[in-house]
Amino acid sequence: MALQDLCHLQEVFPDTDCSPFGTRTGYYDDGFPASSRSPLFNFFIPAAEFLQESPLQFGQVSSAFTSQDHLLSSLSWPPGLPQDSPQPVPLPFPMSHGTTTLAFLFQGGVLAAADTRSSCSGLVACPSSQKVLPIHSHLVGTTSGTSADCALWKRILARELRLYQLRHGRRLSTGGAAKLMSHMLHPFKGSELCVAATLCGWDASGPSLFYVCSDGTRLQGALFSVGSGSPYAYSILDQGVRWDLTLQEATSIAREAVYRATHRDAWSGNCVDVFHVSSAGWRRRGREDLREEYYRERDRQGGEDLREEYYRERDRRGGGGPEGGVLQREGQTRGGGPETE
């Protein structure tokens, strides 16, 4: 498909008049910005060949959909809505959406971080999955939701961005990529597809960060955290993130936020990946095991359970009565007799 596009394309320059397209109605030309006759959702949907049937039908794709004829008929298909909505096919196993991913802007570009645990029905399916996926040299996406869906849609997005770059001679901006992804996901709204991604990129206007979700949300912002562990990460991020952080400080805040979230959230854990996107492209920091971080923190705090020490100290000071655990003391006091002080 890509090769056909290249061979047939003479109108690669974006400021060419679009009238030649009028003669090529049968052909599958995608959203050139000058194309005024295409309504909003005739925008190119790369998975269109599968959408003759409702997206709610899981995995039922006819092999006849690879020929040109079906591409033509898919153009006239009213976009945006599944034609028929049968009762949804039950999923083969319950999907889980547990993760902690975060991304924020700072003076050095965009920082993205995520844990590496893939969970499924209460067990850890993979302790070393990669949730921050590079899309092209200056764009990185964090994934949250169903891992399979995220991996697929990231690849589709990468393909479309590459095609755009080949056709137009320039890269699509981060905002454009976010819009493209959002429109590609729109036909699947209402189905079990779950993709919540943040796109972190550096384009001609500098660093930018977008949140795109399969329920249709598309937001631009300076800080996002997505996933079941995100509430736990937010407090660390809110109090630490500033524009003028150095790369070192930003990395340590991102790592700590993921670490705290993995400490509290059952579906996040194992290791942390940190990516940094700057004008020179994305760079990846080595994956770190958070178990080490836990032990390092315990050692920093004195190497023993501080709570035990505190209670021991307090019991020693509180005076009276035989020594013993806290529970024993409670039994005594409820008995009521005033103790000699």
Add this chain to the structure above:
Amino acid sequence: MEKHCTNSQVKGVSTGTTILAATFNGGVVICSDSRASMGGEYVSSKTINKVIQVHDRIFCCMAGSLADAQVVIKAAKYNLSFHSVQMENPPLVIAAASVLKELCYHNKDELQAGFITAGWDKKKGPQVYVVSLGGMLVPQLVTIGGSGSTYIYGYVDAKYKPNMSRDECLQFATNALALAMGRDNVSGGVAHLVVVTETGVEHVVVPGNKLPKFHDE
């Protein structure tokens, strides 16, 4: 976003709140936000005080259904004053917590309220106890509760140290409340903080515009 975030609404009668209690060297800080909301959409009061005094040096914070909590606290106050008359001594903090626990446990089918009890007594000094929804009583050094607490677990885990000074602890509590109020839509208003030490009780109110500001403000 994820479905777990809306759990507090699914339960039905949550006040939507953020409450926190922490021990420091020589006392406790117990604090809360001041917003009462209905259904997560309507703020019925911007300035309620969720920190209730049950005895001279013992305070309670309520989470869950406000109505249930008020009734339980009223009964607890009565029980506690009676108990202290009998004992001819100020009640222990654990006594207050136990009274609440008994009420919560024996009426667990009807009630939907959890409490944080904190205070100072002569025997054990500053203490914090948590009575959860079903009636479990647990002593802790620092504890958070309410719908806004999910957003500050990370902060509390990272920043709380036992035996801080009074001012450090106040700053820690104010920051935590401000962070939670910044992310949780059903927590907000002013921050009510109560500092209980051997020498007395101090009520600090931090109005909304004096709360610490973070990166997005």
